[in-house]
Amino acid sequence: MGLQPQMQMMSHPVLLEVRQTAPNQILMIYDRRTETASATNVSNYWIRSNAGAMGIASAGMGEALSAQNSLRSDQAMITNADNSRMRYLLTFRVNAMAGVPYIVLPCFVNAEGMTGYGGGNWGPTSRNVLIGR
Numbered sequence: 001m002g003l004q005p006q007m008q009m010m011s012h013p014v015l016l017e018v019r020q021t022a023p024n025q026i027l028m029i030y031d032r033r034t035e036t037a038s039a040t041n042v043s044n045y046w047i048r049s050n051a052g053a054m055g056i057a058s059a060g061m062g063e064a065l066s067a068q069n070s071l072r073s074d075q076a077m078i079t080n081a082d083n084s085r086m087r088y089l090l091t092f093r094v095n096a097m098a099g100v101p102y103i104v105l106p107c108f109v110n111a112e113g114m115t116g117y118g119g120g121n122w123g124p125t126s127r128n129v130l131i132g133r
Contacts, residue, residue: 010114010116010118012110012111013033013111013121014032015104015128016126018127020133022091027089030121032111034109038108038110038115039110046058046071055132056132058070076093077090077091100131101130106121108121
């Protein structure tokens with residue numbers, strides 16, 4: 001994916017928490033306001049699963065993140081959950097598999113009023129794992 005070190009130092013939103021809100025939907029909550037175009041670009045997201053790239057997952061646990069295994073618009077869409085620019089709904093065309101752990105990995109999501117962030121949007125305190133139900 002070629003994350004650029006200087007870009008990783010930019011101020012950027014961090015994914016705080018993900019919650020499954022419906023069989024095919026995940027609520028994502030960031031720690032600060034985001035630039036909407038980058039936050040709602042589905043190709044800026046990866047879903048890892050130990051079951052591999054099937055269902056809502058775009059990549060297996062051991063796979064490197066790449067443009068080829070990001071989510072695609074024929075798999076899912078992202079919409080604002082409210083007016084906060086911090087809460088988004090990721091809605092899939094298929095349901096998550098019950099009992100399967102998923103890790104939500106956003107990259108390239110800019111802070112409000114910014115552009116050009118080239119790194120990941122999760123950190124050690126991100127609660128970005130969910131178990132499908």
